[in-house]
Amino acid sequence: MLYQIKKPIYILVLLSAVVLAVGCTTSSIEVIFDASMGSVEGIPENADQIDKGTLIELAAEPNEGYLFLGWKGVPSAMKKDNPLKMELDRDRTIEALFSEFLYEMSFESGIGEWSGANAQVNVTKDYARTGDCSAKVTITDGEGWNRLGLNIADLLEKDKAYQISMWVYHEAGEPRDIHIVRKIGENYKWISEGGNISVPSGEWVEISAVYDLSTEEMDIGDELLIFIECNVKELVYYVDDITVKPLL
Secondary structure (H helix, E strand, O other): OHHHHHHHHHHHHHHHHHHHHHHOOEEOEEEEOOOOOEEEEOOOOOOOOEEOOOEEEEEEEEOOOOEEEEEEOOOHHHOOOOOEEEEOOOOEEEEEEEEOOOEEEOOOOOOOOOEEEOEEEEEEOOOOOOOOOEEEEEEOOOOOOEEEEEEOOOOOOOOOEEEEEEEEEEOOOOOEEEEEEEEEOOEEEEOEOOOOEEEOOOOOEEEEEEEEHHHOOOOOOOOOEEEEEEOOOOOEEEEEEEEEEEOO
16 A cells, blocks of 8 residues: 555656656746837747747837937846847846936935045935935035045947036035036046036035037046035035936
8 A cells, every 4th residue: 555655646746847847948038118218129929938048139229319228137248238139048027228318316226336535425315306315425524625426437438428417405504616527537627517506505406517528638448437526615415316318
């Protein structure tokens, strides 16, 4: 009786293993995109039954006025590939990311790679232009010339011009002059339109700049810092809704 009980169990396990092995020969792919911003060509018709190891090729096509930023749900080395060519090794959900902007930052998910100089920088919910958060910049050394900056060298191309925008707020009680600067090596240049912008107390103000790299005489190399700066010894100010987009 013991042998008769074990035998059916052994056969059941063996059959289950065979079924699992057969079931693992195909994979599925789901491709997500916002049709108002762009489209994706090359999505297989049999997206839910694709033989493992099949080479797929997806091409992202942004609509007029929008940019293709990259893919989500693929190996990091392939995120910027367009077209995207990869062997389907498992079930995947891939998203094509389109945007009006090349770069956006609202600090809702943290400070990211932004950093301060002569200032303490952190994310706060004290004030926000949109959403719940902004970057709070607190001057720490009392010497002025403080900044909040980011290296964007890998975002920009030499032969293009870009529109850069940042929104700034403070409650110092009187206006404060603030501007946008680009820094390459040890070379600084004010690029904000109008130079110093007088930001009144208690009001969000947009500070913008057009930065044309086709006329830039400096070699960008691996570091091009864009930062917002002021020369005030005692000030707490807030930055929100930073965007960078090419002038198409």
